[in-house]
Amino acid sequence: MQVDASSSKTSRRRLLVGAALGAAALASPAIARERVRLRLGYLHVVAVDGQILTGLDRGSFDREGIDFDLVEFNTGLEVVEAMAAGKLDVLSAGAVISSLLPRGGYTAFLVNDIEIATAQLWVRPDKGVRTFADLRGKRIATTRMSTAHIFLDRALRANGLAPTDVEIANSNMSAAVNAFIAGDVPAVALWVPFNIAVRDKAPGAIKLVDASAYYPQSAVVGGWVARQAYFAANRDVFGRIIRG
Numbered sequence: 001m002q003v004d005a006s007s008s009k010t011s012r013r014r015l016l017v018g019a020a021l022g023a024a025a026l027a028s029p030a031i032a033r034e035r036v037r038l039r040l041g042y043l044h045v046v047a048v049d050g051q052i053l054t055g056l057d058r059g060s061f062d063r064e065g066i067d068f069d070l071v072e073f074n075t076g077l078e079v080v081e082a083m084a085a086g087k088l089d090v091l092s093a094g095a096v097i098s099s100l101l102p103r104g105g106y107t108a109f110l111v112n113d114i115e116i117a118t119a120q121l122w123v124r125p126d127k128g129v130r131t132f133a134d135l136r137g138k139r140i141a142t143t144r145m146s147t148a149h150i151f152l153d154r155a156l157r158a159n160g161l162a163p164t165d166v167e168i169a170n171s172n173m174s175a176a177v178n179a180f181i182a183g184d185v186p187a188v189a190l191w192v193p194f195n196i197a198v199r200d201k202a203p204g205a206i207k208l209v210d211a212s213a214y215y216p217q218s219a220v221v222g223g224w225v226a227r228q229a230y231f232a233a234n235r236d237v238f239g240r241i242i243r244g
Contacts, residue, residue, distance in 0.1 A: 036237050040068040041079040041088040045191060047113050047147075047222050048092050061244035066237075074172040075143050089230060090241070094191075094222035095147040107231040109238050110224040117212035118191050119151035119220075122198050122205050127186035132159035132208070135187060141169040141176035142189035147220045148173070151211045152189035154218040180205070 042049050052070075055061045061068065071088065073079040076096025082088050083100075092112065100106055121140075123129040129138060135156070142148045153163055169176070169185055173194055180188035181201045187208075188198070198205055211218070224241070231238055 035065045035067060036234075036240075037067040037069060038089040038237075038241075039071060039087065041071045041073055041082050041091040041093075043074070043076060043079065043093055044072050045094065045118075046193070047094055047115050047118050047191075051112055052092060055244050061241070064240035064244040066240055066244050074174060075146060077143070077145050078172075080145075083225070083227070090224060090226045092222075092224045095150050095220045096145050097223055097225050098150075098221070099145050100225060105228050106225050107228045108223050108225050109231060110242050112222040112224070115147055115211065115220040115222060116215045117210045119148045119189065119211040120192070120195050121152065121155055121187065121189050121208045121210070122180065122195070122202075123187045123208050124180070124183065124202065124205050126204055127183065129186040130206070132156070132161060136161060136165050137167075138187060139167045139169045139185045140187040140189055141171065141179050141185040143173050143176060144168065144170045146173070146191070147211075147222075148189040148191050150218075150220055151214070154211075154214050155189075155209055158214060 040052070042052055052068075056068075071082070073082065076093045079088070079091050079093050080096055080100050083091050083106075094112075094115065097108055101108060123135070129135060132155075140152065142152055149168075152168075156163055156166065169179065171179070173190060176185075176188055177190055177194045177197055179185050181198065190198070195207070211220075226238065
């Protein structure tokens, strides 16, 4: 039987190309399976760790070869300070990233959400506060550089008050809510789910307003941040985090 030389060369070329593609296909999963462990700082609030917990529960981070050492923080300021001290590789937070990014040296690579009504302002009528006008000269407990603080600033201005017309009692949110429940302050700007403790333990308190009243003119974007240099050197890793 005669074999055409050109046909034989074509078949051989196809075989070599097919073998090369097959080798590449085998090599790719090996690269994808190379596991990476990252120190992830986060806040335990639905707008921040909902995506983290869902990804862990569904195994989507695991399929991308991403392992996290989770470090929980109470406030955005604490997680930012940990990042600045080199204790974290990546963080996931809310409003605080808007104060972090302008400092330079950081990259936001993933948006979690746009918060609409997660922040609320609660007041105590038994302490003489029922309206915004009653807040003048009063102490309001909250956490500075947070979703609640941004919301409070917007709410005060929208109701004829300057931030300087009140006294901000700054602390972590747990302490702020406890002070309000104890009656040490007549108002608190908080984020959910801290409202549950207020509702259950301070039944006379009333919710004056939540952040939905000022949406979309004022909204908070939460997301994931890494140091720019670390992000630039590990773009493939961050692509896998995003897919996860």
